[in-house]
Amino acid sequence: MRLLLLIPLLFLAPLAHADLKWDKLVQEFKRVPDDKEIEAHYVFHNTGTTPVTIKSVHSSCGCTTAKLEKKTYAPGEQGDVVLHFNFGDRKGNYLKGVIVTTDDKNVEPVTLKLYVEIHDPLTVAPALVFWRTGEAPTARTVQLTAEAAQHVKIKSVTSSNPNFTATLQTGQAGLNYTIAITPSSTAQKESADITVQTDFPADAPHAYTIFARIK
Amino acid sequence: MIARALRQAAVLLALALLPAIVSGALQLGWKDSEPLAPGEVRAATVREWGDKVQWVDARSRDKYEAGHIKGAILLNEEEWNKLAPAFINDWDPDRPVVVYCDGGSCELSHAVARRLREEYKIGDVHVLKGGITAWSEK
Amino acid sequence: MVRKVILLALRTALAWTFIHAGVLKIWDFGRGQSATPDFVVAIQQYHLLPSPDLSVLLAVYLPWLEIFAALGLFFRRVRSGAALTITALTTVFIGALASAWMRGLRIDCGCFGRDEVSTDYPTLLLRDGFILAAALFFLFRDARHAAEKDRPMFGESGRFTLP
Numbered sequence: 001m002r003l004l005l006l007i008p009l010l011f012l013a014p015l016a017h018a019d020l021k022w023d024k025l026v027q028e029f030k031r032v033p034d035d036k037e038i039e040a041h042y043v044f045h046n047t048g049t050t051p052v053t054i055k056s057v058h059s060s061c062g063c064t065t066a067k068l069e070k071k072t073y074a075p076g077e078q079g080d081v082v083l084h085f086n087f088g089d090r091k092g093n094y095l096k097g098v099i100v101t102t103d104d105k106n107v108e109p110v111t112l113k114l115y116v117e118i119h120d121p122l123t124v125a126p127a128l129v130f131w132r133t134g135e136a137p138t139a140r141t142v143q144l145t146a147e148a149a150q151h152v153k154i155k156s157v158t159s160s161n162p163n164f165t166a167t168l169q170t171g172q173a174g175l176n177y178t179i180a181i182t183p184s185s186t187a188q189k190e191s192a193d194i195t196v197q198t199d200f201p202a203d204a205p206h207a208y209t210i211f212a213r214i215k
Numbered sequence: 216m217i218a219r220a221l222r223q224a225a226v227l228l229a230l231a232l233l234p235a236i237v238s239g240a241l242q243l244g245w246k247d248s249e250p251l252a253p254g255e256v257r258a259a260t261v262r263e264w265g266d267k268v269q270w271v272d273a274r275s276r277d278k279y280e281a282g283h284i285k286g287a288i289l290l291n292e293e294e295w296n297k298l299a300p301a302f303i304n305d306w307d308p309d310r311p312v313v314v315y316c317d318g319g320s321c322e323l324s325h326a327v328a329r330r331l332r333e334e335y336k337i338g339d340v341h342v343l344k345g346g347i348t349a350w351s352e353k
Numbered sequence: 354m355v356r357k358v359i360l361l362a363l364r365t366a367l368a369w370t371f372i373h374a375g376v377l378k379i380w381d382f383g384r385g386q387s388a389t390p391d392f393v394v395a396i397q398q399y400h401l402l403p404s405p406d407l408s409v410l411l412a413v414y415l416p417w418l419e420i421f422a423a424l425g426l427f428f429r430r431v432r433s434g435a436a437l438t439i440t441a442l443t444t445v446f447i448g449a450l451a452s453a454w455m456r457g458l459r460i461d462c463g464c465f466g467r468d469e470v471s472t473d474y475p476t477l478l479l480r481d482g483f484i485l486a487a488a489l490f491f492l493f494r495d496a497r498h499a500a501e502k503d504r505p506m507f508g509e510s511g512r513f514t515l516p
Contacts (some may be wrong), residue, residue: 216433216496217437218504219433219496220434220495220496221437223431223433223434223437224434224435224437224441226431226434227374227418227421227425228418228438230421231414231418231420231422232414232418233415234417235414238379238389238413238417239410239413242413243409317394318393319390319393320391345390346394349410350407352409
């Protein structure tokens with residue numbers, strides 16, 4: 001008998017109607033590591049007939065924080081969730097998500113997505129070269145490629161260990177270079193950090209490290 | 216009054232056991248037969264490799280300091296530039312590298328493994344399926 | 354009559370909270386896969402259980418207990434037991450949260466599998482506090498009513514009576 005009473009109750013809920021409409025749920029950006037962070041705004045509107053209170057804006061990562069000015073939005077009101085993503089030392093394609101839940105059971109939790117492609121203006125491949133002890137001390141080559149849209153010039157190449165020589169060859173100035181690294185001998189375990197100084201960005205030119213090791 | 220409630224609670228606890236046992240058996244069975252994604256390796260396989268393994272912890276510094284697999288080096292994307300040199304100095308080309316994070320749907324280990332393969336061209340890199348959770352079980 | 358409807362609504366809300374919570378710990382609808390591995394990770398974040406095997410056992414059993422306790426709220430035969438179970442569960446959750454808060458732990462939800470999240474302890478504890486209050490309300494109410502109206506399982510006609 002009691003159970004029958006449940007049924008009409010379940011239908012009552014959708015009548016007082018709450019709804020949040022989002023302008024964009026997914027945003028994509030391309031950045032360089034030196035940008036260090038990004039801020040994305042996700043605008044929403046309360047298109048329902050009842051006020052909606054945002055219960056939680058839940059980020060999946062400590063590097064991504066979400067900010068909201070206030071929690072309750074009246075019907076017709078607009079608000080925005082600001083996603084702030086700290087790059088750290090990341091390089092590559094990342095998807096950061098934030099789940100927004102409201103106090104209204106009829107409003108489904110929504111996932112705000114932020115796609116960020118963090119790419120280095122100069123690609124160093126590989127960033128590690130090694131020889132086994134006793135191996136022939138032949139040169140190892142590292143390719144440095146800049147993007148066509150952003151030329152990067154190499155100003156200097158220095159080795160931290162005199163037993164490793166690093167010679168720069170320019171393919172197309174500003175676009176591609178080759179560095180040949182040669183150890184004087186592979187008799188013992190040794191290490192060197194090859195520092196590649198560039199001219200970009202102009203205000204704080206970036207230096208890249210190539211690790212050379214005899215293991 | 217409480218005695219009745221306790222008795223009824225016991226009934227509920229017992230009733231919940233049945234589906235839990237079935238669901239548990241299915242889940243655990245699934246875990247072992249779940250196909251491996253490229254680059255992944257199961258805890259059982261890594262155990263066979265023994266001491267040769269070079270462990271890499273892809274999680275945050277806080278979690279690493281709270282507890283990590285013995286001998287693991289911290290290497291996460293947040294502090295990659297600072298942590299990579301230590302890893303490079305320790306790395307032995309003749310030993311397999313196994314990267315782990317929490318387990319479940321944690322993707323950090325895959326991201327770190329990808330960078331090791333792409334940036335340093337280290338080929339013998341694997342990701343521990345099930346993360347540190349799988350390693351500490353049995 | 355209105356009082357009955359309000360009570361039923363409150364009972365339904367409490368039950369729905371636990372059924373919802375239980376189901377989501379079993380199956381990840383967003384990704385169409387089992388949610389148990391992530392729940393195991395979540396339990397381990399609290400560092401309260403001595404062994405990882407216990408975490409797995411708890412991760413498998415707890416959701417079903419939540420679901421059965423929630424459903425039990427609607428059946429007179431087991432409703433005080435259900436309220437007692439929910440009260441006990443909520444008390445344990447509050448205890449675990451408070452303990453984690455005091456130790457300054459950041460609990461990972463494992464949603465996208467990336468790293469840690471800032472756990473909003475005050476809000477979670479407040480929410481669980483309300484749930485506990487509702488559970489206690491039904492515990493004392495149902496237990497009292499059960500004592501007053503003790504229906505025999507078989508009526509005078511010898512037929513089995515419905516709860």
